[in-house]
Amino acid sequence: MRHSRTDFPEGFLFGAATSSYQIEGHAQGGAGRTHWDTFAATPGNVVRAEDGARACDHYNRWEEDLDLLRDASFDVYRFSTSWARVMPEGRGQPNARGLDFYDRLVDGMLERGLKPAATLYHWELPSTLADMGGWANADIPKWFGDFTQVIMERIGDRVWSAAPINEPWCVSWLSHFLGLQAPGLRDIRATARAMHHVLLAHGRSIEVMRGLGMKNLGAVCNFEYAVPADDSPAAQKAARLYDGYYNRFFLSGIFNRSYPEDVLEGLGPHLPKGWENDFDLIGQPVDWCGMNYYTRKLIAPDNGPWPSHHEVEGPLPKTEMGWEIFPDGLYNLLTRVHGAYTRDVPLYVTENGMANADRLVNGEVKDQARIDYIDAHLERVKRAIDDGVPVKGYFTWSLLDNYEWALGYDKRFGLVHVDFDSLKRTPKASYHELARALAR
Structure with missing residues (x-):
């Protein structure tokens, strides 16, 4: 790697991220069923119908995993809590074993000199709440507030940071409009309500x-850099709208207390009555903004119903996810978000990384493509800082190969290789390279 800790300002933080359902092993410790369990059990939704029942068994192997973070000289561990592990029915009686687990986990981070960065929700909605409409139900902000109270009364005194919800776009649009993740709906009314309710839950x-x-x-939002597929006004309008419901809707709600007019043209008729009066809660002041970034998208217009556009395959090199590698998009988004939305609020790159065709050969994983990917994106972070953007940290996704949602266990994002039969952890070349770069 060309970059190291000394290239960044004093106090700049480096971290790695994971999420609960993807690594813990959900079928243990008294956790309740989630909508991901049923989504995965439905034929055609997930590769080989795989789920997170065992995953990486982090529930039992967390000490080994925290040692990996410490030994690589990371400053921060961005982890998530499972709503269904803490409150198996989504409401009511908490699960003592679940609370004890997160208690031990946070203490284990502190013992190793790691800053615990908690995300309360990373997509594993309790099934009983899904039965009641889930994110389309107007009561979910209250339910989520109650969950927040329970988990943070237990660990909130020791976490370094906390964010309510990971990637509102995935929780709402990807899951309710495109149907590609749990609950797997394709319903514009449910989408509009989920988009609004997820922001209300964030505020609560x-x-x-x-x-x-x-x-x-x-707040942690995901971002894609939207590019018109050609120079036509129609393609420019299509890319602007994609940017609207992907990026601007959630940013504008939290930081500007409004929704973009171009997005409201399609979603406005489906939003709940009185949505205009909810921005005092949605716009609760936050201390930082987290940006998850992986790729750009080329957008072309079409004659279908709103939003009347589609994605076009781009010409750039791609990751194993089929996502173009476009580091400039991170720089452009950092500068834009700072200038138009967050202003003096610090920014963190809370996820960035790539799926790669990793192979374990003679006890090693040579993943130079991942090293190059991280290095290129760190260069854009440094450039943004040099241009006055208050970026305070960079967290790579992910520490471990894990359950990659609808793609099962096929796509490997980890700095550490996981054998999903033996569960043996093997640090990859990228892990060792980052450890050298971050050594104090």
Whole structure:
């Protein structure tokens, strides 16, 4: 790697991220069923109908995994809590074993000198709440606030940072409009309501955590850099709209207390009555903004119903996900988000990484493509900092190869290789290279 810790300002933080359902092993420790369990059990939804029942068995192997973070000289571990592990029915009686697990996990981070960065929700909705409409139900902000109260009364005094919901676009649009993740709907009314309710739940969670005296609270959104497929006005309009419902809708709700007019043309008729009056809650002040970035998308217009466009395959080199590698998109988004939305609020790159065709050969995984990917994106982060953007940290996705949602266990994003039969962890070349770059 060309970059190292010394290339960045004093206090700049490096971290790695994971999520609960993808690594813990959900079928143990008293966790309740989630909509991902049933989505995966439905034929055709997930590769080989795989689920997170065992995953990486982080529930039992967390000490080994935290040692990996410490030994690579990471500063921060961005982890998530499972709503269904803490409250198996989504409401009511908490699961003592679940609370004890996160208690031990946070203490284990602190013992190793790691800053615990908690995300409360990373997509594993309890099945009983899904039965009641899930994110389309107007009561879900209250339910999520109650969950926030339970988990943060237990660990909130020791976490370094907290964010309510990972990637609102995936929770709502990807899962309710495109149907590619749980609950697998293709319903514009449910989509509009989920998009609004996820922001209300975010605001309610921030409100609860403030009431507990917590500090360093943020929002984590995912971003794609939208590019017109050609120079036509129609393609430019299509890319602008894609950017609208992917990027601007959630940013504008949280930081500008409004929704983009071009997005409201399609979603407005399906939003719940009185949505205009909810921005005081949605716009609860946050202390930082987290940006998850992986790729760009080329967008072309079509004659279908709103949003009347589609993605076009681009010419750039691609990851194993089929995503173009476009580091400039990260720089462009960092500068734009800072200038138009967050202003003086610090930014963190809370996820960035790639799926690669990793192979374990003679006890080694040579993943030079991942090293190059991370290095190129770090260069854009440094450029943004040099241009005055207050970027305070960079967290790679992911520490471990894990359950990659609808793609099962086929796609490997980890710095550490996981044999999903033996569960043996083997640090890849990218892990060793980052450890050298981050050594103090």
